[in-house]
Amino acid sequence: MDGKSGGSNLPRITEKFEYDAAIGGNCRLDNEITTFQHCHRRMEEIKALTSAIANPSSTKLVFQKLPKHMRRRAMSHNPNRLPRKYRLAHRAQMSKSGAPAKTKRPSRKYRRKPANLLLEYQKRKRSNIWLETHIWHAKRFHMTTKWGYKLAESSCDKTFRSSYRATIKHCLIQDISHVGNIEIRGPLDILRNGFERMRGRGTSMELGICAKAYIGGQREGSIELFSIDSYPYGALGRFQFIWKRPSENDTQQTLWLFAHPSVYQQLVDELCKLFDLEVQDDVSSKSKKHQNVATTVELHEMKNHLNRFRLTGPLSHAILTAAFKPKVAPASDEHSWFSDYLGNEQNSFVHETHSNHWNKLEHIKSTAELPPGMILALNIEDPRINRPKKRTKAVPSIESLVQSVDEEACCTIPDFNGDSVIWDLNQRERIQNEKVSTHEICVQRNKNILVPGERCAFENKLQAVPVLLIQRPGSKNPKRLGYGGGYDVIIPPGYGISTWMCLIMWGAKPGALRETETISREALEDEFLPDTETAVINSNLTENELRKKYFRRPPNKRQNYLKHSIASPFKCPWPQLIQEWCTYSTNSKFYVLRDKNKLREIEQFLGGRSKTLTNIDENCLIPVSLAMNDRGNANKFSIICLPKKQDLRHNRTNRKQFINKPVLTEPLAIDQNETKRKLLRFHHLTTLKRLRRQRIRVKRKNQEYSEQKVIIAPPRTANLINSQYDRMCELWLPSAPKTIRQQCSREVFGYLTQCQFMFHEAKVAGIGYVTVNGIRKLSKSTGNQVLVRDSNSLNYRLATLACRCH
Incomplete structure (x- = not known):
């Protein structure tokens, strides 16, 4: 509308103009276009495009002509990245320059194919032996290499406290087939x-x-x-x-x-x-x-010939009752090892007796009601057909809480309770060879099953599996009576993972090597006594690992054990400790006292009920347990020291005033090797620089007479660096300490081998070993109160000492 029209509503006819940026100026556009003329003009363009497509003359490749949103970087060497209709032309173009070399390793999808996986597993088994449950554990546990095996060490989840609850109230299962x-x-x-x-x-x-x-x-x-x-x-x-x-x-x-x-x-x-x-x-x-x-x-x-699972906890029997169902005698037309076994009248009677005995024990509440160490052989159904659909916690039935237990079945063991075909190697091999694969079971189940979830006739024809059940009584300590009890199950080869999965689905909680150490510590038992060859080997391996970890840190981040008066922070030097405490013998040989009568005598001596210790060799170590009186923590390799009377008086004063300070703090000692380390480091660096300057001079001299470029010679100082490393390690941590007994302000007469917060004690406690003369000197002055100091601390804490005689 024109502003000068005076408000008139009549339309004003104006010309349409458009500015052409390429040409400039005004351009008049037609108000209409003829369809015939437009098609005639476009016909030549369509012919040119059709000819270009039919007879390409450009140098672009097929994958380069695609729209940008469809292009991929891998199209140049992988035809499968292109749309299907362009792949043939692309292969024809790429064949002119030759097939590309395969430099990339096969994809993970290819490597994870079942056939390729088996080959990969066989290759990896050459260095370390795998258990039958290895793959199941490798997906859920941290694995470690020990004793020539690849074993599960600890769960990837936080299961330390829950595993202890399983041993107390439920059931913990461990694969100990490496035994x-x-x-x-x-x-x-x-x-x-x-x-x-x-x-x-x-x-x-x-x-x-x-x-x-x-x-x-x-x-x-x-x-x-x-x-x-x-x-x-x-x-x-x-x-x-x-x-x-x-x-x-x-x-x-x-x-x-x-x-x-x-x-x-x-x-x-x-x-x-x-x-x-x-x-x-x-x-x-x-x-x-x-x-x-x-x-x-x-x-x-017979190493690696059998599977052995360990079930610990009061619900072990309920889980085995739910998982292990005795096999019913097969039909006469079936042919298997079980039918041949039952062909003998005596074997048939033994199988029936075992099954009846197991059914009579169905209503017991715990394995503690059974005779200690009882062995029971069973021929059970295939564990794969007794697995629940989802994980279920097996508990004693309501009938077991109401009905009385058959006391005769619980207290007696039949003479032939351990008779089983699992003792025969040929039978074990036959059972393994005649095992039906899980794939075949699934295929037959899909064909024959009528009602989902119900058992089909094919499953009843699966062969029986012989197993041995061994009752474990647990700890004999009065405070922990029965702790750690349960069952050990021996299973023939080939049925390890099947049985493991069945027990897991019935509510058993899986554990590993860490749980074995925890159970032994809570039961106040040591898995490897210090005088055994196994303990010596494991001690040396642990020391080497901890020393390497210690020296990987920079010097300003290392704890100076010389200033803390710790002679051996990564190992318990038992021979030197025994030698320094012996009054008449210079022999460094020692042993752990195992005589129950003598251990009870030492227990009475520490309790004040006896005044003398007689007929006990000074070369022996006494197994003891410690419990912290108040605050404070201790770990492995912590020292056990003799307190003085003034330490006890100082502790009583602090407790009356509600002061939680440590009993004693070790004063910092003088590091006499500090100056030696600095001088040695200075001379070492000076030597390396001097050797480098010599190599540079030789290089420059050779360059003057050579037309080609001369490279500096390699240092070849590996031996020099290794010897320097060994000397520095010796100055930081001497391998042969001058003294163990007098290493700090209080006399050392023992070491802790395991120590942590114990759930049974509800406090920090541990187990260790002390010398005989140290106990004699302790009882004369302070009774059973000792000082404990961790190797990473300067604080001494009071603890109560007791002899482990159970």
Whole structure:
């Protein structure tokens, strides 16, 4: 509208103008266009485009002609990145320049294919042995390499407290299949006389390995074994064993010994030396065979032949009752090892007796109601068909809370309770070979199942699985009576992961090596006693790891143990400690006191009920337990010191005034090696610079007479640097301390081997070992009160000392 129209509503006809930036000026546009003329003009353009598409003459490739939003960087070497209709032309273009070289490794999707995974697993198993449950653990646990195995160390979740609750109120399961098995066969008299030499005659220890309580194959036993005729020195460790019940006319007895992998080979060597065994070629068996033709004693190494799971807690029996269902006798037309086994009338009677005995024990509330070490053999259904749909917590039924328990079944053990085909190697191999795969079970279940969730006829035809159930009584300490009790389950090879998954789904909480150490600490037991070869090897490995970790830190971030008066922060120097406390002997050999009578005598001496200690060797270490009286913390390698009377008076004064200060603070000592380290470092750096200047001079001299570029020679100072590193480590932490007993302001007479907050005590407590003369001196002055100091602290705290005699 024109502003000068005076408000008129008549439209004003104006010309349409458009500015052309390329040409400039005004341009008049037509108000209409003829369709025929427009198509005629566009026809030539359409012909040109069609000709260009049909006869391409440009140098662009197919993937370069795509719109920008469809282009990918990988299209140049991967045709599958292009749309399907362009792939053939792209391959034709790329073939002219030759096929591209495959420099990239196969994708993860390719590597994760089942066939490729199996090849990868077989390759990785060469260096370290895998258990059957390895893959399940590797997805959920931190794995570690120990004793030639790849084992689970701790859960990826925070399960420290929950694992303890499982051992107290529920059930904790651990795979201890790395514990090796040794089978020994021979006449009973020869075996008894031989093992007496390894046990120590005339000692007041537990029952021997050939005692009547174990020889019938009804119970599992535990015994400490030593090198031949070397008791009390040369301890090998503690071993579990079970006997196979002999037949009526059998003169040979069969014994299974279960040994920790760290001491397995050492035990085999001692047994071969004891019974004069020689290695024989055994082609039919996968295990090594040692034999003595004269005495008819045989030894078979059955390492990695069996699966062994450990269930700890009061609900262990409820979980096994839900998971293990005795196999019903198959139909007459079926052919399996179980049908052949039941073809014998005696075997059929044994199977029926085992099943009835297991059903009578269904309503017990805890494994503590069973005879200690009881062995029960079962032929159960395949664990894969007794697995719940979702994870369920198996608990004792309501009937078990109302009905009375069959006392006769709980207190008696049938004579043939341990009879099982799992003792036979050929039967174990047959069971493993005839096992139906899980894939086949799923396929048959989809074909034959009528009602979802119900059992089909095919599942009833699966072969039986023989297992051995071994009751574990737990701790014998009156304060922790029965703690750590449960079951050990021995399973044939091939059924490890199947049984493991079944027990997990019924509510068992998985644990690892960390839980084994926690259970032993809460039970006031040491897994490896200091005088065993296993403890020495593990101690040296731990010391090397901690020293390397310590020296990886810069000097200003390291704790100066010389100023803190700590002689051995990463190891317990037992030989030097014993030698400094002995009054008449200069021998550094020592052993741990295991005699129960003498340990009870020491317990009475510490409690004030006895005034003297007699007939106790000074070269022995006394196992003790400590509990912190008040505040304070301690860890592994903490020192146990003798307090003075003034320390106790100072502590009483602080407690009356409600002061939570430490009893004593160690004054900082003078580091006499500090100046030596600085001078050594200065001379070392000076030497390295001098050697570099020499190499530079040689390089420049050679460059003057050479037309090509001369490179400076390599330093070749590795030996010099290593020797410097060793000297500096020795000045920081001397490998041979001058004294252990007088290393600080209070006399040291022991070390802690394990210490942490204990749930049983509801305070910081631990276990350790002390010297005999140290206990004598302690009892004369302060009774059973000792000072404890961590290696990373200067503060001394009071603790109560007690002897571990259970």
